Amino acid sequence: MSSHDRKDVHHPDHGQPSHPETAGEKARRxxxxxxxxxxxxxxxxPASDPVSPFVPAKAPD
Structure with a gap:
């Protein structure tokens, strides 16, 4: 599993995954x-603001 957010395009590990995501991995994700x-x-x-599902990735060291 990746150590960064899938939307973090500037992360050094961004690119093709080392292996294709299996059905089980996709279901868990x-x-x-x-x-x-x-x-x-x-x-x-209770609040009127919509929920944001985005969870930012940790900053690389």
């Missing part, structure tokens, strides 16, 4: 994204 979305929603409730 989707579940984690869904859990992150649910947690973000719970933390902002």
């Amino acid at each position: 989707k579940l984690q994204e869904s859990d992150n979305q649910d947690q973000a929603l719970e933390e902002t409730f």
